[in-house]
Amino acid sequence: xxxxxxxxxxxxxxxxxxxxxxxxxxxxxxxxxxxxxxxxxxxxxxxxxxxxxxxxxxxxxxxxxxxxxxxxxxxxxxxxxxxxxxxxxxxxxxxxxxxxxxxxxxxxxxxxxxxxxxxxxxxxxxxxxxxxxxxxxxxxxxxxxxxxxxxxxxxxxxxxxxxxxxxxxxxxxxxxxxxxxxxxxxxxxxxxxxxxxxxxxxxxxxxxxxxxxxxxxxxxxxxxxxxxxxxxxxxxxxxxxxxxxxxxxxxxxxxxxxxxxxxxxxxxxxxxxxxxxxxxxxxxxxxxxxxxxxxxxxxxxxxxxxxxxxxxxxx
Amino acid sequence: xxxxxxxxxxxxxxxxxxxxxxxxxxxxxxxxxxxxxxxxxxxxxxxxxxxxxxxxxxxxxxxxxxxxxxxxxxxxxxxxxxxxxxxxxxxxxxxxxxxxxxxxxxxxxxxxxxxxxxxxxxxxxxxxxxxxxxxxxxxxxxxx
Ligand code: SF4
Ligand code: SF4
Ligand code: SF4
Ligand code: FES
Numbered sequence: 001x002x003x004x005x006x007x008x009x010x011x012x013x014x015x016x017x018x019x020x021x022x023x024x025x026x027x028x029x030x031x032x033x034x035x036x037x038x039x040x041x042x043x044x045x046x047x048x049x050x051x052x053x054x055x056x057x058x059x060x061x062x063x064x065x066x067x068x069x070x071x072x073x074x075x076x077x078x079x080x081x082x083x084x085x086x087x088x089x090x091x092x093x094x095x096x097x098x099x100x101x102x103x104x105x106x107x108x109x110x111x112x113x114x115x116x117x118x119x120x121x122x123x124x125x126x127x128x129x130x131x132x133x134x135x136x137x138x139x140x141x142x143x144x145x146x147x148x149x150x151x152x153x154x155x156x157x158x159x160x161x162x163x164x165x166x167x168x169x170x171x172x173x174x175x176x177x178x179x180x181x182x183x184x185x186x187x188x189x190x191x192x193x194x195x196x197x198x199x200x201x202x203x204x205x206x207x208x209x210x211x212x213x214x215x216x217x218x219x220x221x222x223x224x225x226x227x228x229x230x231x232x233x234x235x236x237x238x239x240x241x242x243x244x245x246x247x248x249x250x251x252x253x254x255x256x257x258x259x260x261x262x263x264x265x266x267x268x269x270x271x272x273x274x275x276x277x278x279x280x281x282x283x284x285x286x287x288x289x290x291x292x293x294x295x296x297x298x299x300x301x302x303x304x305x306x307x308x309x310x311x312x313x314x315x
Numbered sequence: 316x317x318x319x320x321x322x323x324x325x326x327x328x329x330x331x332x333x334x335x336x337x338x339x340x341x342x343x344x345x346x347x348x349x350x351x352x353x354x355x356x357x358x359x360x361x362x363x364x365x366x367x368x369x370x371x372x373x374x375x376x377x378x379x380x381x382x383x384x385x386x387x388x389x390x391x392x393x394x395x396x397x398x399x400x401x402x403x404x405x406x407x408x409x410x411x412x413x414x415x416x417x418x419x420x421x422x423x424x425x426x427x428x429x430x431x432x433x434x435x436x437x438x439x440x441x442x443x444x445x446x447x448x449x450x451x452x453x454x455x456x457x458x459x
Contacts, residue, residue: 187411196413225366233366241373248369248412255404280411281404288403303404306396308386311403314421 001125002050002103005167006075009101010045013073019099020070023058024048031122032111036061050075050167052124052131055108055149057263059083059217062093073099075167077108079151081160082259082296083217089297090257092220102163104171107144107152117142151262156293181279203243205270212264212274218254225249251277256285256302260295323443325352325436326371327380330360332390333425334382340429348433349440352380359383360421361394365405368419372409375450378418378443380435385423395423417442418449 010022025048026037032053038061039045057080065072076084081102087093106126114121120136124147131147133140145153159170187195213219213226225233226246233249235242251274258278265274286294288311289302329335335356341348357363360383368379381402389395402421410416420439424432 192410192413192415194413195411199412244412245366245369245373248408249366252365252405252408255408277411281408284404284407289400303397303400306393306400308396310396310399312386312399313403313406314399315423 001052001106002167003048006048006050006101007045009165009167010039010048010073011042013099013101014040014042014045018071019073021065021072022048023061023072023074024101025050025054025056025058025075032109032114050103052106052109052126053111055111055266057083057215057217057261059087060215060220062087062098063220065097066093071097071099073101075101075103076160076163077103077105078155078157078159078171079105079259079261081162082157083261083263084160085162085297086217086257086259087220089299089301090218090220100160100163100165102160102166104166104168105152105155105158106171107148107155107158109147110149113147117147149262149266151260151266181276181283183273183276184280184283187276187280199244199247200240202272203247204240206238206243206246206272207270208238208243208246209269211267211269212272213250215263215267216254217259217261217263218257219250221253225253247272247274247277250274251281254278255281256294256304257297258282258295259297321448322349323351323377323440323448324375325378325380325439325443326376327352327354327382327436328357328360328363328367329354329380329424330362330383330390330395331356331358333384333388334360334422334432336426337382337424337428337432340426341433342429344429346429346433348436351440351443352436359389359391359394360398361389361391363398365401368405369409369414372414372418372449377446377449378420378439380439381419381421382424382432382435383421385425388425414449415446417446 006024013019014022021038021040023038025034027049028035034049034054036056036058037047058074059080062072062074088095109124114133118133118135118137118140121133122135124131124133129144130141131144234246262275282294285302291302329338360381363381371379383395383398386395406416406419409419422435
């Protein structure tokens with residue numbers, strides 16, 4: 001899709017010495033699952049790809065170079081750029097140490113949806129409102145809505161607004177008003193006991209791989225309570241209470257700071273519906289504290305301030 | 316004792332400057348109230364990490380109370396405003412995870428409000444009695 005453009009940008013930036021390293025994507029074991037790729041020499045630019053399967057958000061990797069010299073270039077989509085905004089607002093990354101190569105994003109594909117529509121899918125190209133999938137199983141034309149990631153279906157910010165350069169023309173915002181999240185509403189309609197049973201079942205599958213934490217731009221503490229030995233917040237066993245504690249804490253620690261990028265849920269190998277937790281908190285933050293688009297990082301996070309006239313339910 | 320007649324267990328996180336003194340006043344004035352509450356003194360209601368609350372529930376509390384100075388009266392000026400924001404959210408989130416929000420209370424109780432402390436415990440105990448033990452199965456298992 002934009003592989004040539006990203007290679008050219010990497011070559012130019014590294015040759016000119018504008019940046020000392022470039023973070024992009026490269027083919028993984030499977031073309032529908034690209035890896036993050038760091039390169040430091042212009043010759044390595046050939047390795048990079050940028051296609052409709054480049055869902056991984058690279059912003060969090062900037063923390064790996066926090067203590068190293070020089071500017072890091074990074075390829076970011078609209079949603080990824082909110083992740084960078086999070087890191088900037090949290091003072092974890094300095095803006096002048098980053099060169100943002102923004103992708104005005106046409107939407108990324110959900111590899112599971114794509115594989116279900118065309119087993120053995122290897123590539124995808126956009127044609128209007130459709131995608132043409134190709135692979136060992138031949139070719140298949142599908143509607144964008146069938147194959148895009150859930151987050152892309154409601155994406156409000158496809159073009160990074162703080163990019164140093166853009167790979168292509170800005171994609172006009174698709175200001176889809178976020179409807180009351182039906183999944184959250186369905187859970188709210190249950191009884192307390194049903195919700196308890198629902199979450200116990202969901203959490204019981206969690207293998208505590210920490211992928212959700214590791215990928216999350218809001219989970220960016222230098223030391224994490226889950227790794228603490230003393231006090232030990234999280235026992236190593238994965239029984240009901242420990243799983244509940246883990247998920248309660250993970251979601252609450254990003255409450256009011258989550259950028260709604262869906263990365264945690266995308267990377268979860270056990271398909272735990274983490275966005276149902278994040279969306280609940282996001283909705284409540286907006287409603288209780290009268291905020292709009294609370295997923296866009298702001299200077300002070302909603303739980304880091306108060307208003308004397310906040311709702312008084314406690315008296 | 317069967318589950319039904321068991322006294323509810325409340326863990327109360329009381330701020331040192333107001334609510335703990337309020338509870339103390341209830342005691343020294345010989346106000347009677349149910350023996351259901353286990354008090355944990357904290358320097359400020361703002362010290363109460365939501366993780367404490369969940370942990371209390373997980374370790375067998377049927378209800379959790381957080382109490383602090385009235386808004387505007389916090390010993391550290393603004394601690395309780397942050398507490399209020401935080402627990403507006405946490406109360407709903409606990410409920411969303413299946414811990415009925417009636418089991419959690421945040422109350423502003425000053426050092427002179429001994430009767431209010433006693434009343435809060437009475438009310439809460441009554442409500443928890445009606446709700447029943449949080450996890451009846453776990454309580455039975457524990458009792459055996
Ligand atoms: S959420 Fe928006 S910016 Fe992110 S991948 Fe989807 S369309 Fe692109
Ligand atoms: S990514 Fe999924 S399985 Fe891994 S720790 Fe997070 S929720 Fe659990
Ligand atoms: S909690 Fe999930 S959706 Fe929110 S910022 Fe973190 S990775 Fe993104
Ligand atoms: S000192 Fe009592 S609430 Fe802060």
